[in-house]
Amino acid sequence: MIITFITFILCAQDTLVLDLNAAIDYALANNTEIKSLALDQEQAGYRVREALGNFYPSLTATGYYAYLTNVPVIDIGGMPIPMGLHDNYNVQVSLQQVLFAWGKLYDAYRIADIGRSICDLTLQRKKQDIRFRVTQSFYSMLVLEEMVTLTRESYEQLQRHEDAVRKRYEAGMVPQIELIRAQVEVANIKPRVLEAKNGRQLARNGFQVLLGMDLDQAFDISGTLDFADEDFDLDTLTSQALTGRPEIRSLESAVRIAELSRSLARRTNLPTIVAGATFAGMKPTGLNEDKWGSNLTFNLGFSLPIFSGFRTAAQARQAALAIEKARLAVDDVRKGIALEVKDAYFTFETSREIVAAARENLVQADRAVGMMENRYQNGLATNLEYLDVQLAQMQARTNYLSAAKDYHNARAAIYRAIGKE
Numbered sequence: 001m002i003i004t005f006i007t008f009i010l011c012a013q014d015t016l017v018l019d020l021n022a023a024i025d026y027a028l029a030n031n032t033e034i035k036s037l038a039l040d041q042e043q044a045g046y047r048v049r050e051a052l053g054n055f056y057p058s059l060t061a062t063g064y065y066a067y068l069t070n071v072p073v074i075d076i077g078g079m080p081i082p083m084g085l086h087d088n089y090n091v092q093v094s095l096q097q098v099l100f101a102w103g104k105l106y107d108a109y110r111i112a113d114i115g116r117s118i119c120d121l122t123l124q125r126k127k128q129d130i131r132f133r134v135t136q137s138f139y140s141m142l143v144l145e146e147m148v149t150l151t152r153e154s155y156e157q158l159q160r161h162e163d164a165v166r167k168r169y170e171a172g173m174v175p176q177i178e179l180i181r182a183q184v185e186v187a188n189i190k191p192r193v194l195e196a197k198n199g200r201q202l203a204r205n206g207f208q209v210l211l212g213m214d215l216d217q218a219f220d221i222s223g224t225l226d227f228a229d230e231d232f233d234l235d236t237l238t239s240q241a242l243t244g245r246p247e248i249r250s251l252e253s254a255v256r257i258a259e260l261s262r263s264l265a266r267r268t269n270l271p272t273i274v275a276g277a278t279f280a281g282m283k284p285t286g287l288n289e290d291k292w293g294s295n296l297t298f299n300l301g302f303s304l305p306i307f308s309g310f311r312t313a314a315q316a317r318q319a320a321l322a323i324e325k326a327r328l329a330v331d332d333v334r335k336g337i338a339l340e341v342k343d344a345y346f347t348f349e350t351s352r353e354i355v356a357a358a359r360e361n362l363v364q365a366d367r368a369v370g371m372m373e374n375r376y377q378n379g380l381a382t383n384l385e386y387l388d389v390q391l392a393q394m395q396a397r398t399n400y401l402s403a404a405k406d407y408h409n410a411r412a413a414i415y416r417a418i419g420k421e
Contacts, residue, residue: 016219020138023211023221027134028127030212037123044116051112054105057097064090085290089283096276102267107260114253114260121246121253125419128246130210132416137207139408142225143401144200150401151193154394158186161390164376165383178383185387225404229352230411234345237418241341244419247333255326262319268312271304337417344417348410351403358396358403365389365396 018026028034065088072083098105162182169179208215242248278297285293305312372389375381 014218016213016217017222018219019222020135023138023207024131024134026213027130027211031130031210032212034123034126034130035212037119037126041116041119041123044112044119048109048112048116051105051109054098054108057095060094060096062092062094066090085284087283089281089292091281092278094276094278096274098272099275100273102270102272104264104267104270104272107264111257111260111264114257118250118253121250125246125250128416128419128421131421132412133210134207135412136409137203137210138221138223139225139405141200141203141207141221142223143405144196144203145221146225146401147398148193148196148200150394150397151189151196154390155186155189155193157390158182158189158387161383161386162186173379174383181383181387185391225401225408227404227407227411232345232348232414234342237345237414238338238341240418240420241337242334245337246419248330248337251326251330251333255323255330258319258322258326262316262323265312265315265319268315269305271302273300273302275300341414341417344410344413348407348414351407351410355400355403355407358400362396362400365393369393 068084068086068088071086073080074083075081162179162185165174165179165182168174169176204219205215207213208217208219213219276299278299279294280297281292281294283292284290368389372381372386376383376386
């Protein structure tokens, strides 16, 4: 796997520093869901090898030793003649090869191979899903980092304002109610600082679990909420999704498996022709010849099921129904994907408008706070007016952070909807 841009950097304190691309690569290498599907993929590969093994001859060795305690004896003219020996040995090596099976072995191999391709597509889709989830989690953490900073700065700003109001109150310039109001606002925002910190820690732990990282591993994220605006075309996105989504190809493969299964069921009652050879070594070779002998046997045969209790017809019908069901699933998934793309597209377009409005509103809120600070210091604004503007600024910043996160998530949802790697 190629690690893009910034790879995993270990600082002097063993802190892992991850940008978005590095976080995705880390998850693709360590996420437990991906590892589990990779094992399924490996198992599917061995099932293909198992099916391929049916084309090769089978070689079997057997042997036995038998000890006769009482060897039969016949009396011929007063002379006892033993009919065998106490020690008996037999060794055989048999070779069997299917010569003709009406394509049943080949179809079984094709079913296993298509099953492996389905596992590949399932793993591919899971990787796309992990990319999307890591992107969501990454930008959520960036927002929470900003929220911690924002609430802390707002808390410190309100503390400074409280000190300024207290000095004015002590100088007899403002009534006590203004001081109390300033103190209440400081007390109100303090829990938000703690909530932001707790939310950040929970998000970091969830991020570690998603990436497959040990919870005691120290890490930092490197990135910003800045973005370059993008334009998408709904028709183009839909076309890309319907040709690129692994689910569609996976279900189309399932249709092919059902068709092959029906073909196999229809040929179950056809004969299978098998050839073989057996080499046997035995001792004794005759009734009482205490030496090794051998023989070589060639055979050619067939196996023909005559009656199976109508199981073959039932199996063929089940396979036909499976084909119909798989085709319905393909149509249903195609419609669902088209709807998912449309939803992602309109969500993205809405997020573009919201983030643009939030950005403009934040600029105005910052200007308003700067103007209000000057007015308050010059005695041209009340404490209530100042607090209202300051809280409006905090809300504007919160709205912008939320809108920026939604924008990035909406863009990631489009990439996921079209199956983009």
